[in-house]
Amino acid sequence: MSVYTTQDMPRVKIIGAGLAGSEAAWQCARRGVEVELCEMRPVRTTPAHQTGDFAELVCSNSLKSDSENTAPWLLKEEMRRAGSLLLEIARACAVPAGHALAVDRVTFAARVTEAIAREARITVRREEVTAIDEEEITIVATGPLTAEALAGEIARLGAQPSTSAAEAASQNGAEVAALKRCATQNPHLYFYDSISPIVEADSIDMGRVYMAARYDKGSADYINCPMTAEEYGVFYDALLAAQSVEERDWEKLNYFEGCLPIEEIARRGRDTLRFGPMKPVGLIDPRTGRMPYAVVQLRQENLRADSYNLVGFQNHLKFGEQARVLRLIPGLESARFLRYGQIHRNTYINGPTLLRETLQMKAHPRVLFAGQICGVEGYVESIATGLMAGVHAAALVLGAEPVAPPRASAFGSLTHYVAHADAKNFQPANITFDLLPALEKKIRDRKERHRVQCEAALREFDAWWARAGAEAAG
Ligand SMILES: Cc1cc2nc3c(=O)[nH]c(=O)nc-3n(C[C@H](O)[C@H](O)[C@H](O)COP(=O)(O)OP(=O)(O)OC[C@H]3O[C@@H](n4cnc5c(N)ncnc54)[C@H](O)[C@@H]3O)c2cc1C
DSSP states (O other): OOSSOTTTOOOEEEEOOSHHHHHHHHHHHTTTOOEEEEOOTTTSOOSSOOSSOTTOOOSOOEEEEOSTTSHHHHHHHHHHHTTOHHHHHHHHTEEOOTTEEEEOHHHHHHHHHHHHHHOTTEEEEOSOOOOOOTTSOEEEOOOTTOOHHHHHHHHHTTOOOOHHHHHHHOSSHHHHHHHHHHHHHSSTTEEEEEEOOEEEGGGSOGGGOEEEOGGGOSOOOEEEEEEOHHHHHHHHHHHHHSOBOOOOHHHHHTOOGGGOOHHHHHHTOTTGGGGTTTOOTTOOBTTTTBOOSEEEEEEEOSTTOOEEEETTOOOOBOHHHHHHHHTTSTTOTTOOEEEOOEEEEEEOOOHHHHBOTTSBBSSOTTEEEOSGGGTBOSHHHHHHHHHHHHHHHHHHHTTOOOOOOOTTSHHHHHHHHHHHSOGGGOOOBOOOTTTSOOOSSOOOSHHHHHHHHHHHHHHHHHHHIIIIISTTOO
16 A cells, blocks of 8 residues: 555654653564654663663552553553554553552553564654654654743744643632743743542532522532631641652752642641632521531543543642542542542643644644643553554555544543643543543443443444554554
8 A cells, every 4th residue: 555665765863762752663663664763861860760771650559440441541552452562562561459450560661662663663862853844754752741941842843832721720810820921931831730629410419519609699519518717727727737749859949939839838838729719708698598617629521521620639649648638528428539630831732723633743744742742641652652653654654644533532532632622621531431532321330431432432443443553563
């Protein structure tokens, strides 16, 4: 099918040998396509990486749940069927972690590096890339800590700073201004991403909360969790005592007023939270006719209203600590968390504006984006998009038209989100059942619903992979 002879076949240039870039390189190579893989470490490092190895896991060592019929399992199952190198290596160096797939991070990165080095079709260049030739088939996989010069180059290609995403992450005008200041003080397109925790709607005790909009302005869309002075005191003390994620120096330096973690706000005084994210004014509880002592507001995450985020509750606590402390909030005693709060530097482009579902740029179809920078969140999601970008880039080299994965699959749901989410409020997403299409037939039982969704996803995935994904793989 190739339109090229072996001699003049173009190679794929991959920038960044992190999770996405390493997987993408492998997928190209196993399709007979030559790759130039450029990685700046160890010549130049990032604020979070510690080694020169490829696919280094910068924080936790977990590749999330391996329990059958969970969304992270579904994504991994599709990756397994697609022959993901990194997933295979992860399984080979797994450590005991209950239902999760966790790895020995040092062994994992070392084995990925070895596998890539052994592959004759991949030429590794240890250098920082600062320019992109839009005529050359290129995968940009430089991650959330993309070096500044390249971030500027990406901006030149049309990827403007996603300040709208910063707006989405913030609560009010002052925060928006602070986030924008942060984005402009730092070169081109990165800013500090503050992520508030998200809970599943049906895990909220609706008997303990009330719907209201502040000062009754607009419709009563927010769920309000009211606190008495006593409940606030218990929550406040637990928050101050909770363990934070270890901070690296660069993170410490760069906190800014607009997206302070709640535990930092709390440290400023016992009542500071009550004048910030837990402000009760204008939120009269219709059941008592009175204003509570403090309020935690929950905002709907998606159209289906099956998940809510805790407004202004970005934090830097360890995940276990978050679950413990946030379950002290009235109504959230049995909350199931879809995502925990986080704060970290994050570079990503505005996927819905710039990308097709095949991860190709709309304006420069020979340039593809993969990993965190394309608008997904998480290790597994980064590897999965690397896999897809590798398959699509190889198709371009081999003279075929890249075909996006089906909407019903986990792969397709991720790329559908990246290409079609609300551009104004775009933020990177993990794989969750929220991203998958709802079933035509309503199934009330959660477990059964997820089982049926996974079954449908894998059926669609297999059909696509047989046509588009596997055909050129060696
Ligand atoms: C501080 C932090 C903590 C995180 N913790 C977690 C976590 O615990 N769990 C989780 O699931 N996700 C986490 N993430 C999110 C995300 O999953 C990881 O960042 C993941 O590594 C992203 O994969 P990637 O391939 O997109 O980028 P990376 O794995 O970061 O790979 C990008 C590579 O590109 C290289 N590079 C950058 N610029 C250039 C250039 N100009 N030229 C050449 N090479 C370049 C970098 O050196 C790097 O090797 C975290 C992110 C950050 C920033």
